[in-house]
Amino acid sequence: MNSLKVTLRIGLLRGSLELKQFLRQRESVVFTLLFPVILLFIFGSVFQDTIAPGVTFSQYFVAGMIASGLVNTGFQQLAITIPMERDSGTLKRLRGTPMSVSSYFIGKALLVTILMILQTALLLFFGSVMFDLNLPTEASLWWNFTWLVILGSACSTVLGIAFSVVPKSGRGASAVVSPIVIILQFFSGVFFVFTSLPIWMQQFAAIFPLKWLTQGMRSVFLPEDFATQEVAGSWEIGKSALVLILWLIVGLVISIRTFKWSRE
Amino acid sequence: MNTAAAIEVRGLVKKYANKTAVAGIDLTVEQGEIFALLGPNGAGKTTTVEILEGYRSANSGDIKVLGFDPATKGSAGQKWRNRIGIVLQSASDAADLSVIETVSHFANYYENPKDIDQVINDVGLTEKIDSKVHQLSGGQRRRLDVALGIIGSPELLFLDEPTTGFDPEARRSFWELIRTLKSEGTTILLTTHYLDEAQELADRVGVINNGKLIEIAPPSTLGGRNTAPAKVTWVENGISKEILTNNPTEEVLKLNQHFNGQIPELQVLRPNLEEIYLRMIGEVK
Numbered sequence: 001m002n003s004l005k006v007t008l009r010i011g012l013l014r015g016s017l018e019l020k021q022f023l024r025q026r027e028s029v030v031f032t033l034l035f036p037v038i039l040l041f042i043f044g045s046v047f048q049d050t051i052a053p054g055v056t057f058s059q060y061f062v063a064g065m066i067a068s069g070l071v072n073t074g075f076q077q078l079a080i081t082i083p084m085e086r087d088s089g090t091l092k093r094l095r096g097t098p099m100s101v102s103s104y105f106i107g108k109a110l111l112v113t114i115l116m117i118l119q120t121a122l123l124l125f126f127g128s129v130m131f132d133l134n135l136p137t138e139a140s141l142w143w144n145f146t147w148l149v150i151l152g153s154a155c156s157t158v159l160g161i162a163f164s165v166v167p168k169s170g171r172g173a174s175a176v177v178s179p180i181v182i183i184l185q186f187f188s189g190v191f192f193v194f195t196s197l198p199i200w201m202q203q204f205a206a207i208f209p210l211k212w213l214t215q216g217m218r219s220v221f222l223p224e225d226f227a228t229q230e231v232a233g234s235w236e237i238g239k240s241a242l243v244l245i246l247w248l249i250v251g252l253v254i255s256i257r258t259f260k261w262s263r264e
Numbered sequence: 265m266n267t268a269a270a271i272e273v274r275g276l277v278k279k280y281a282n283k284t285a286v287a288g289i290d291l292t293v294e295q296g297e298i299f300a301l302l303g304p305n306g307a308g309k310t311t312t313v314e315i316l317e318g319y320r321s322a323n324s325g326d327i328k329v330l331g332f333d334p335a336t337k338g339s340a341g342q343k344w345r346n347r348i349g350i351v352l353q354s355a356s357d358a359a360d361l362s363v364i365e366t367v368s369h370f371a372n373y374y375e376n377p378k379d380i381d382q383v384i385n386d387v388g389l390t391e392k393i394d395s396k397v398h399q400l401s402g403g404q405r406r407r408l409d410v411a412l413g414i415i416g417s418p419e420l421l422f423l424d425e426p427t428t429g430f431d432p433e434a435r436r437s438f439w440e441l442i443r444t445l446k447s448e449g450t451t452i453l454l455t456t457h458y459l460d461e462a463q464e465l466a467d468r469v470g471v472i473n474n475g476k477l478i479e480i481a482p483p484s485t486l487g488g489r490n491t492a493p494a495k496v497t498w499v500e501n502g503i504s505k506e507i508l509t510n511n512p513t514e515e516v517l518k519l520n521q522h523f524n525g526q527i528p529e530l531q532v533l534r535p536n537l538e539e540i541y542l543r544m545i546g547e548v549k
Contacts, residue, residue, distance in 0.1 A: 089355030
């Protein structure tokens with residue numbers, strides 16, 4: 001077998017092992033997979049107003065929750081669990097085997113992809129059942145949805161790996177990472193209608209990928225004419241793609257350059 | 265079959281920001297040998313071993329492990345790791361997996377893995393095969409570490425303080441396992457705090473202190489132990505007496521004549537490995 005095949009095969013095996021371990025930790029299943037659904041339930045029940053003709057807040061919120069779900073399963077989950085793996089000796093042990101770094105990253109990416117599919121499906125399901133979420137009917141919108149999910153989760157994964165060098169220890173990781181995610185969610189128009197936020201907040205959020213991912217998801221789930229209510233008066237879908245690709249490249253370079261197998 | 269040494273180190277130096285951890289070490293470990301590295305904490309033991317394992321890079325020195333520079337990056341370095349096994353000092357990973365799941369997953373990493381059930385049996389975990397790793401006791405956890413270290417049929421096995429926290433019985437059976445590996449031709453580099461362990465297992469012992477290898481010798485002759493003055497003690501008129509001598513046989517014969525037969529409470533004591541070791545690292549003058 002050539003080495004690429006081996007790398008892929010072991011990457012797949014790592015992915016299934018990661019998933020097995022993930023599903024056996026009940027707290028992480030609840031926190032990562034069900035938390036967005038719970039939030040959807042709370043926000044959807046509290047805010048039942050329409051924010052534009054034919055657009056309920058819960059519909060606006062589902063778009064944001066799908067986007068931030070990608071940040072939860074990718075960035076947040078990896079930036080917390082990788083430092084824990086570093087502390088527990090998992091990474092050091094792996095480093096001492098013939099397994100390649102790429103296989104490890106492939107395993108993580110697979111885990112994130114599977115969780116993301118599960119979580120998105122849960123949100124779409126509960127969104128439609130409980131809050132009359134309108135699923136898109138046009139093929140072009142589903143196409144946009146697909147590449148947004150793929151690009152968004154890739155971006156989120158590499159940024160999670162890149163950020164995993166920041167927390168000093170596994171125990172403190174959640175305290176470092178979670179506030180960043182929550183603040184970004186507030187600033188990016190997940191919990192509030194983006195255009196109702198102060199201008200400085202909007203501009204700050206525009207640096208980061210979540211705002212663009214959220215806006216892209218709105219272009220999929222909200223009526224076409226709602227675009228006029230966005231900051232630029234349009235969905236800016238091309239710009240979303242560009243920002244996500246830039247962050248993906250930045251994340252990839254940082255991950256490869258700075259990834260640490262042990263704490264010292 | 266190549267007959268080169270398993271480990272060949274010349275002039276190994278490793279400096280950290282404000283201190284020199286390893287100050288020029290020369291070391292050769294032959295194939296099939298069990299070599300024990302002894303030294304107090306902070307002596308440079310772990311740094312040396314981690315350089316040989318490829319975890320750290322040296323500042324200078326010529327290092328060959330199985331004929332290969334462990335600092336080599338990329339796929340060549342990855343391939344070399346097929347031939348070594350590493351048992352780390354402490355790990356608490358894989359808590360939610362079972363013993364069999366963990367061992368069989370790691371077997372996938374290697375080109376030439378051993379039989380999974382056989383390895384689990386060899387380390388004495390057959391009864392715990394379906395237990396979750398977090399349910400294992402400290403000693404069982406350590407044996408799983410060893411299983412993961414040997415699953416790839418390594419030519420060279422690194423054991424970093426493998427029996428810390430073992431009860432005496434578990435240590436005995438662990439030593440048995442190590443002897444079996446040696447009999448199969450595995451070269452073993454062992455670090456330990458237990459001198460009896462070094463004495464039991466090692467063909468040769470190296471003592472590291474302050475970043476230098478101060479002596480390499482078989483346990484029986486380390487620090488001139490075999491020729492060191494012996495202490496002869498006995499009791500005369502209810503008082504303990506002792507003399508240090510280079511020729512204990514002569515002393516005993518003299519005493520034998522003196523007492524005209526039985527010497528009361530006679531003992532002839534050679535310094536044990538622990539005394540020699542403590543003297544070498546400067547804990548006891």
